[in-house]
Amino acid sequence: MTGKGSVKLLTEDGRRLDGRALNEMRRLRIEAGVLKNADGSAYVEWGRNKILVAVYGPRETHPRHEALPDRMLLRCRYSMLPFSVKEERKSPTPTRREVEISKVIREALEPAIFLEDYPRTSVDVYIEVIEADGSTRVASITAAAVALADAGIPMMDLVAGVSIGKIEGKLALDINGLEDQYGEGDMPIAMMPRLGEVTLLQADGRFTREEIVQALSMAREAIQRIYEEQRRALKDRYSGVGLEYGSAGEG
């Protein structure tokens, strides 16, 4: 809250502090199949965000009473490593923010999965943020969808997301940590790229109806590009180009 508006986020020529145009995304790189033990995995570098996702399942549900008779149980845990934040060390105990984000991520992924295909089983998605620089929940969803596909979970579409921010009264694509902290608003959006269905939508900061329409349109366009990178990562994985996490530097 504090400091909202206290930092100028646009230069005089309308560029953002990291040099991007308002509708410009940060560099995005996804790798699939980066972990040996997980059934599926993905690693995403998105601007300075670094996020690792492991997927286990479909497997027998533990504890058993949580199993659902008519569909697969999807569980997600989003967590930030204590040293992933710019501020002082975060306690490793899950915060209320992490609990909520875990829930909305799960509900963003569920629409894309054929949950009825594997009743009584469970799939666990573990998301670890190694370095955070804004928009981590949509980056997590983007990586998690790739990890689910890598695990062979039957899906009707991938899910990809991006955050639209509001800085100095203008909508800005893919906001970073600084823009999140000092900007006027943040609207994280996730969609199934082919079906065009919005599966995550949150916002804080004030938006008019017109701004919401525009934001959804900006997001939709960006999500197509993100989807291309997701597909590339999966293709490389299946063609054996995939790398272990950490087997090559962070580029």
Add this chain to the structure above:
Amino acid sequence: MTGKGSVKLLTEDGRRLDGRALNEMRRLRIEAGVLKNADGSAYVEWGRNKILVAVYGPRETHPRHEALPDRMLLRCRYSMLPFSVKEERKSPTPTRREVEISKVIREALEPAIFLEDYPRTSVDVYIEVIEADGSTRVASITAAAVALADAGIPMMDLVAGVSIGKIEGKLALDINGLEDQYGEGDMPIAMMPRLGEVTLLQADGRFTREEIVQALSMAREAIQRIYEEQRRALKDRYSGVGLEYGSAGEG
């Protein structure tokens, strides 16, 4: 503890600070069946105390290993809403005081219930204090007995309670928050009104044997009157006069 005796609780004509005589009860009003989802419920306003009770059961016991082969499992949870106290906001985490009171309330209600009638089932009693002004545990028992009857739980008698305090060396019926804080003693008593059996008895502060005998006698007399109000509430409920909690103001 602090301040015990530091506030004068009786006026020169022997009245209490709220104008009551020593053996005078505060205004008491009970309503049964005030909740839609619960199997039984009651709402009590007793002086400034406002307490809501919901009862569920008899129903299958979860977790199953807690089920008792030879009788019903009664569980009680007494809790004070964070804004129910005069002092600063109470943390929503159950305090040690709430845990103990939950136990003694359960043990005050159990003698009145035919526990053997429904082996392996459980009945849950949830007590929420919305506004507290002394003697909440006996007010809770009084309302809980009505809610149990409203749920159709087989009982041999109701249970009703009242607190006897000691202020300026004299016994006082139905002490309020101020009298509890600054008085010399507090003796909460609950009885089965028809059977005359004492099912809750606690005390702190010093009492002679004679005072204990006198306190039990004062309580017994008051409990008869409280019992009348309990019966009225149940009668109104069965004759359809019962109101939803909050459907009419607090009167």
Add this chain to the structure above:
Amino acid sequence: MTGKGSVKLLTEDGRRLDGRALNEMRRLRIEAGVLKNADGSAYVEWGRNKILVAVYGPRETHPRHEALPDRMLLRCRYSMLPFSVKEERKSPTPTRREVEISKVIREALEPAIFLEDYPRTSVDVYIEVIEADGSTRVASITAAAVALADAGIPMMDLVAGVSIGKIEGKLALDINGLEDQYGEGDMPIAMMPRLGEVTLLQADGRFTREEIVQALSMAREAIQRIYEEQRRALKDRYSGVGLEYGSAGEG
């Protein structure tokens, strides 16, 4: 850490502050079968250390899913009573230190037990430190082995332990609390006395290879004497000399 080296632990004639020689053990007294309810028990006084151990089992495992199909489950809980420490009252919540010590104690005892003899059962070892003065983990192991034997758990050998410290550059047998706090190193060692197998080995502080060899040799020799006291305690127990804990003073 603090104060390491800030207190002189050896007098000019090479004696330790409690008058012992470097290779001298504190007074040790063990009693077996001191508790009525436990299946096996032991009480040890070792210098100022006072430790009570209760053993339950072999018995059915609760919760059931923890049972092991091919062997007995051994569980240990080492805990220090809040008033057992020299410093301010210890919180009763288990500390990380207590959790780790519970684990290494369990792993020190397991090699001596015929775990395969009672598959699916469990044995619980509860260790309560009443007064602590250094080397409590090895004293606990020493007492726990006696309590396990007292409970009739099939064992191939007992387990006994002692701590070797380093004070003013020299190895010292059986260090006490002061020597632990201000000394240069601590190496707790437990062995099966007859088989000579080391079942617990930890260290902090710097030790050369030669010092480690020497420490193991000092420990082995001391453990033979500790073993004698363990056997005496068990013999007395079986010949009915055993005393209840507290039935006679601490001598």
Add this chain to the structure above:
Amino acid sequence: MERAHTLIPLPRREAIRSMIKRGERIDGRKPDEYREVKIEVGVAGNADGSARVSLGHTKAIAGVKASIGPPFPDSPNAGTLVVHAELIPVASPIFEPGPPDENDIELARVVDRGLRSAPALKLEDLVLVPAKHVWRVFIDIYPIDHDGNFIDASGLAAMAALLNARVPKYAVAPDGTLSKSEERVALPIADVPVFVTIAKIGDALVVDPCYEEELVMDARLTFVLTKDGSVCAMQKGGRGGFSVDEIVRALEMAQKVAPELRAKLEAAARAA
């Protein structure tokens, strides 16, 4: 809530969904019709502000407690606001006792975001001595009876409790010491956001879903709307998704009912 899907018998489920397809609802409402809303304030006398809200059979109670304490180190010039909610079993057999789970936390955080983002309170006006003494405002929200759409009920109850709150007036001496007066004053209200939730059931959108509608819905979308008609918070929930077009239609439905809800809030606050 996770297993809500499985709690309703299939024929009942199909009946509700096919009614909605025809533009009808089980309780006789139209798709864009909100249930009867009742708001009472001052219902918990030890709270500094309190309110009880009914949306049909759904009932929530909220209480405000304010006390003076230090600000957060990173916001020396602002009071603090903490929103806590707990779905207690009094209100429904589907709620279980225990520490807050993801549903409690999401609810509290959505209400918190809506109030903070509007903003409902001028937090900068809650400072007595910068970096030292500020008002710390706690809002606690509890369900009393649950018949669906507890987010809106919570948001309304929280806002009504804020409007109802009166706290002691303090004078600050030049040396920074505080003195409490007998007078009680309202909190500095900046806006009156209202919470409106739309459920998607098949291809239809309905406002203010009741519990059975929640059991059969595909997804929900909550808007928090400020006086000027802006959206200050959104939250999608549930296992389904919305098309962009549905989002816009849902927003229009929400914007239609918001002014009336706000009017009820303000009337209840004035009536006290």
Add this chain to the structure above:
Amino acid sequence: MERAHTLIPLPRREAIRSMIKRGERIDGRKPDEYREVKIEVGVAGNADGSARVSLGHTKAIAGVKASIGPPFPDSPNAGTLVVHAELIPVASPIFEPGPPDENDIELARVVDRGLRSAPALKLEDLVLVPAKHVWRVFIDIYPIDHDGNFIDASGLAAMAALLNARVPKYAVAPDGTLSKSEERVALPIADVPVFVTIAKIGDALVVDPCYEEELVMDARLTFVLTKDGSVCAMQKGGRGGFSVDEIVRALEMAQKVAPELRAKLEAAARAA
């Protein structure tokens, strides 16, 4: 404890109850006869005070630790007392490890109320510098072996540990700084309350129930009695009730045994 009822075989249960009906008890005692009480102090050398108490086979240990710290904000002129108890599995297979449950908490709170209400300690004499430095006294109580009536054993052990406690003497300089002397002094004892529990079994009352009697009892009633014979705390427990007449008879039984228990406490404290 909740399931105690079901732990004893029915024939044994009936045998115990019919003996008691005849005025006999399984361990040969009379209804109003307390078990042999043994009290030893100074059993835990790092505690500031400690005691071990036996009532027959029931054994409890209590330790006092005192340290200097700030008072509670609402009691600037009083030291603090905290009582903690934990029914650890060392003492009985019916106790399970884990965080304090309702039985631990009730036990600690009953002992706390008895000591506080008597009062055992003059808390106002535990102040070194008002609002700043006071003695904070912790009493921790643990069972060693459990054969019934652990409340009385706990109360006796806690009181004996308080009587046994010696804390450093502090001098307070005019500017409020503290200096610790080598001398150790007793805590300021105001009264010596004793705890006496009566069990109701059928129509009979028995003092100091053993474990099997607890398994078959209908209810229990604990009295805490001060030197002058007053009752400073009561606690009814268990799934049954008492008639008013039974309460009075129980109190008389308790008053009969209290002086002897107090004498043992005082003798143990003197002997140390």
Add this chain to the structure above:
Amino acid sequence: MERAHTLIPLPRREAIRSMIKRGERIDGRKPDEYREVKIEVGVAGNADGSARVSLGHTKAIAGVKASIGPPFPDSPNAGTLVVHAELIPVASPIFEPGPPDENDIELARVVDRGLRSAPALKLEDLVLVPAKHVWRVFIDIYPIDHDGNFIDASGLAAMAALLNARVPKYAVAPDGTLSKSEERVALPIADVPVFVTIAKIGDALVVDPCYEEELVMDARLTFVLTKDGSVCAMQKGGRGGFSVDEIVRALEMAQKVAPELRAKLEAAARAA
């Protein structure tokens, strides 16, 4: 880990053990051969220092965060070091989410003891204003992929992250106020301890066990070795024991590989 024993099929178990009896290992290594070690630093840009370490397929990440705060009351003249480790399920299906269990705690405490006892950091050089402002250094360790010997991987990652760490330089004014400069400086490193674990399988000892070897091992012994070849910490784990002779042989194996591990650490730190 408790049930590791039962997780491997008996024939596989026997195969591994009989290979090792013949001096062979399943991955082709010799008994005293460490897996390929890779160390990268600076892998988490918001940490003050970070490192990722691979031992074959085993991967760990560690991050250092340092901040200024008060010292522990009993160590006014020393900075503080806290090591935390969590075996998260990302790395293996055998790790479960939830609060730290005994395996997490043992791991963190062994790394902590090794670093503290060497000592890796001169804690007394982390003091800005005695008793008031000191550096508080946190090291958090997480597995990324688990293929055995996570203790060594953790120790190496923690030490590499410490070597990599750069913290702001502070100037202390005569009145004790701090001013932060733009310059960043390394932490005061005193030694570079390395962690080497030896597994006992039957009568054989092997260094750096992989996961399947851990499943069949009798026990493990970890040495932490300082630059001068001393042992600054040891930790035996597992359900078996070691003869005195085996301990000495294990130590020799550890001492043989330590210098190379330390050289890798130092090279990685320099390369950054």
